[in-house]
Amino acid sequence: MTVPVPGDPRPPSARPLEAVRADVEAALGALDAVAGRPAEEHVAAFERVHAALGAALAAGSPERV
Numbered sequence: 001m002t003v004p005v006p007g008d009p010r011p012p013s014a015r016p017l018e019a020v021r022a023d024v025e026a027a028l029g030a031l032d033a034v035a036g037r038p039a040e041e042h043v044a045a046f047e048r049v050h051a052a053l054g055a056a057l058a059a060g061s062p063e064r065v
Contacts, residue, residue, distance in 0.1 A: 020059045027052035 027049040034045045
């Protein structure tokens, strides 16, 4: 199952790397909130992080043009 990550709808390769990094930071920051939530809500948070990390990898390296 794919969970959409909020943010810029452009493909990761067309977005500034700073925006992709911000999505990753936001997804990781949301993990702090899962500690007090029911376990069934944890999956969605982990899927958001997974999607954000996948988008960051798809965006490439800072050396891209």
